[in-house]
Amino acid sequence: MIRVGYGEDAHRLAAGHALILGGVPVPSAAMGTVAHSDGDAILHALADALLSGVAMGDIGDYFPDTDPLWAGLDSRAILGRVLELVRDRGYTPTNIALVVTLDKPKLGSMRAEIARNVAALVGLPESEVGVSFKTSEGLAPAHIQTRVTALLTRVKD
Amino acid sequence: MIRVGYGEDAHRLAAGHALILGGVPVPSAAMGTVAHSDGDAILHALADALLSGVAMGDIGDYFPDTDPLWAGLDSRAILGRVLELVRDRGYTPTNIALVVTLDKPKLGSMRAEIARNVAALVGLPESEVGVSFKTSEGLAPAHIQTRVTALLTRVKD
Amino acid sequence: MIRVGYGEDAHRLAAGHALILGGVPVPSAAMGTVAHSDGDAILHALADALLSGVAMGDIGDYFPDTDPLWAGLDSRAILGRVLELVRDRGYTPTNIALVVTLDKPKLGSMRAEIARNVAALVGLPESEVGVSFKTSEGLAPAHIQTRVTALLTRVKD
Ligand SMILES: [Mg+2]
Ligand SMILES: [Mg+2]
Ligand SMILES: [Mg+2]
Numbered sequence: 001m002i003r004v005g006y007g008e009d010a011h012r013l014a015a016g017h018a019l020i021l022g023g024v025p026v027p028s029a030a031m032g033t034v035a036h037s038d039g040d041a042i043l044h045a046l047a048d049a050l051l052s053g054v055a056m057g058d059i060g061d062y063f064p065d066t067d068p069l070w071a072g073l074d075s076r077a078i079l080g081r082v083l084e085l086v087r088d089r090g091y092t093p094t095n096i097a098l099v100v101t102l103d104k105p106k107l108g109s110m111r112a113e114i115a116r117n118v119a120a121l122v123g124l125p126e127s128e129v130g131v132s133f134k135t136s137e138g139l140a141p142a143h144i145q146t147r148v149t150a151l152l153t154r155v156k157d
Numbered sequence: 158m159i160r161v162g163y164g165e166d167a168h169r170l171a172a173g174h175a176l177i178l179g180g181v182p183v184p185s186a187a188m189g190t191v192a193h194s195d196g197d198a199i200l201h202a203l204a205d206a207l208l209s210g211v212a213m214g215d216i217g218d219y220f221p222d223t224d225p226l227w228a229g230l231d232s233r234a235i236l237g238r239v240l241e242l243v244r245d246r247g248y249t250p251t252n253i254a255l256v257v258t259l260d261k262p263k264l265g266s267m268r269a270e271i272a273r274n275v276a277a278l279v280g281l282p283e284s285e286v287g288v289s290f291k292t293s294e295g296l297a298p299a300h301i302q303t304r305v306t307a308l309l310t311r312v313k314d
Numbered sequence: 315m316i317r318v319g320y321g322e323d324a325h326r327l328a329a330g331h332a333l334i335l336g337g338v339p340v341p342s343a344a345m346g347t348v349a350h351s352d353g354d355a356i357l358h359a360l361a362d363a364l365l366s367g368v369a370m371g372d373i374g375d376y377f378p379d380t381d382p383l384w385a386g387l388d389s390r391a392i393l394g395r396v397l398e399l400v401r402d403r404g405y406t407p408t409n410i411a412l413v414v415t416l417d418k419p420k421l422g423s424m425r426a427e428i429a430r431n432v433a434a435l436v437g438l439p440e441s442e443v444g445v446s447f448k449t450s451e452g453l454a455p456a457h458i459q460t461r462v463t464a465l466l467t468r469v470k471d
Contacts, residue, residue: 052254052287097366130366149320163463209411209444
């Protein structure tokens, strides 16, 4: 029993904010995400991809960005809670394919670290977490955008 | 035998038009879709996702937006026809993961109704239709965008 | 053993450039892709989708657009190299679903030729390559955007 999940995220970028991707701070970023939580666009889209595969809503249901309780929230906690929900439904992630669209900085040198960290957070080997980086080619110079597709496999009844 | 399908849709929004999503009218929408048909961006992207999984073209082939015959068309008829084509090819949808990007109104309160309606239209249990809502974060304030990923399973030879 | 892959591409369009999609020149295009290689947005997104399914990075790793060696590169060579890498990992593509977003020209009349060519390049029957065409509805009139989802199947240990 296999299911597909798909999720997206976007954040506006501004100076004076941190840029965190897959739980990894990007030290060379001149701009970071404007967000209620820590603005980790990989983990947000990944969490939504996993929730969609089991039809359990999206992270806005569980962590509304209007709730002061979640201000500055570490997105690893969001992903952790989502993994609990997915496993309670009897599913586990099989593999993940994600694309980050960001004009600057170039992220290629951080691919291995980000993939390794995402893999550890979801409990998969690194060989099951594909990470691609693209630029917006002028379409969104002051935003980060992420899109994540995942397979999930049923592990219990 | 499993196949993946993927489809997208986008429509410009304007006052004085209805907003219909997954066959469900959104009564609180100040702007609706500018479209030749009823502009249901969920059902259009879903129909294209299903067609792509069986490599049968896209809805523009079957319902060209230049044909007066399809003016104001109820998109449930588009999806119904596409499901016939998919089933004739021997496939049936297994699960669906969809993302709607829309700045206003917030749609979270309508998630269950939209998911239930889409599930009924494609003949799946609600547990197989994941629906996520995002905002464009300033990238597309006067548009609705949808992206749909689906798994299809072969059911006959 | 099934894996999902997902990839994207975008290019700015300008007069005086060729538009090539899935290895097929589009003769009626008034604008083509501004790119370091031949700018084939279908093959770039497809190559990234396949790499992501086996977690082997993206085409920027193998064919950096800062390297004069790859100026004007035929993207069929990129895809060919990526297929070698995927097969070395023990996987082969099962089916492909791709969306091209482009305002002009309309591409519907070229769908069969593009699908046939992509299928031949990846070694799949045409029945496993779904091709959809969309317009940006005003969001990106001077760009081409592509998104590709693929299933891969493990064929050896
Ligand atoms: Mg976010
Ligand atoms: Mg539409
Ligand atoms: Mg490219």
